[in-house]
Amino acid sequence: MKTSCNVAPPTRRRGMTGLRYAAAATVVALLAACGSTSTGSTGSNGETNTVKVVTNFGTIYYGLLLGLDLLTQEHPDLKVEHVQLSAGGDSLTALASGQADLVSVGVSPVLIAREKGLPVRFGGALVTAHIALVAMDEKYRSLADFQPGDQIATPGPYAVGSIALLGAAMRELGDWKKVNGMFRMMPHPDAVTALTQREVQAHMATPPFLQQDLAKGAHEVIGGDKLLGAPVPLGAFAFSEAFHKNNPKLYATLVEAIERGTAMINNDPQAAAARLAGIKAVQATKEKILVELTEQGIKFNTKFEGYAETADTMLRMGLIKKNPALSDASFPSVTGS
Structure with a gap:
């Protein structure tokens, strides 16, 4: 799978704030990443059978990890490779380069990257949380x-x-x-x-x-x-537009798996905690995970909450020039406010 970007490199202009320049600097990394190629193999239907997933640290990614674990048990021919990074910008660099297919990321990095020309969209939310x-x-x-x-x-x-x-x-x-x-x-x-x-x-x-x-x-x-001023949409997941176009069936399967993982956390946290404890990327006991799932002000939901408030705040700060509707920044079927 080959990705390409048409992004103008940023320059530091007089009066540019540290925050705005940090956002712009990420685009430099994205520029360097564009045009790279993923080396994943393909299945009989022509779609890839290797999914490279970038996750960050914390409870908020449990729905995604659990969904993928359920999926790989059901489809042993599907290979999921995990990479952990510390910040959303790094995740989007990996996505732009074709070195990742699915990333867990915040709302704001995606909106900034999209305005700079990076072809990525949300596949859904993961959680809102008390932070x-x-x-x-x-x-x-x-x-x-x-x-x-x-x-x-x-x-x-x-x-x-x-x-x-x-x-x-x-x-x-x-x-x-x-x-x-x-x-x-x-x-x-x-x-x-x-x-x-x-x-x-x-x-x-x-x-x-x-x-x-x-x-x-x-x-x-x-x-x-x-x-x-609203629930904070702390976690989301995103794909490149190229992955969505080239692997429509796998994309739908991945989204559905994440929705099932999220539902399992809400409907049976005991079972979810036991399964999560066996996932290498989690590295926590069942007892600790159960506390994290049920007692920490987290709402696991693939429907967005607080998206509009986040985008509006970014607009008022000058981090983005346009306030995109959720439908403009997401693939079809993503819902929220």
């Missing part, structure tokens, strides 16, 4: 308490959690740039350690890392619907 900005020091009780020089750990400058936090800064402080300059990029597991050791002042945390922070003595500064 929060947490701090160890009691002096941080609102966004107004953060001062220049303070550092907030986040996996990426335009991860959904980061966008939601900047939206809150617009409402509470009148200027999202006051918080944007505090971001320090690191994966969530590293951020938990950095926060505990006081190497950063705060962590924009998602489950299960939010719960890990709180267990170590952190407190919530701002979180939940107060961030975005």
Whole structure:
């Protein structure tokens, strides 16, 4: 499968903010990736029988992982290869290069990449969740308490959690740039350690890392619907348009499998936890997974919630120039608000 992109490389213009430039810099990586070829083999119907899947860290990807596990048991001829990366931009680079076929990713990286010309679309949502900005020091009780020089750990400058936090800064402080300059990029597991050791002042945390922070003595500064003004669409999954075009039956099968994995979590969390514990990419006990599935403010759902609010926040920040409807950014049959 060959992918191609028609994207103009970004230049750093005067007055370009760090967040906008970070988004633009990702396009450079996408440019370098375009035109590469996937080496997967094909089945008798001409579609690939190897699916390269990129997942990130955390509970929010359990529906996807569980669905794929169910699918490979039913179809032993289908080979699923897993790659873990730390940020949405890396995932989209892999997707653009043909080195990945299915990626778990946030809403904001996909909207930025699509506006820059990358041919990717959502296949569905994964979860909405209670996420929060947490701090160890009691002096941080609102966004107004953060001062220049303070550092907030986040996996990426335009991860959904980061966008939601900047939206809150617009409402509470009148200027999202006051918080944007505090971001320090690191994966969530590293951020938990950095926060505990006081190497950063705060962590924009998602489950299960939010719960890990709180267990170590952190407190919530701002979180939940107060961030975005709506449920935060924390996880989604996406495909390249080329994969969708070249493998329509496999695409539909993958989406259906993720929907089944999500339904299993909601309908039988005990069975879902037991199965997830046996998946190498999860690396957690059944007991720990069950807590993550049922007690951490996560709603597993392939229907989008909070998409419109996320896109509108990005538009007001200048990260995107147009506010695409969900139907414009997704393949047919994706639903939500």
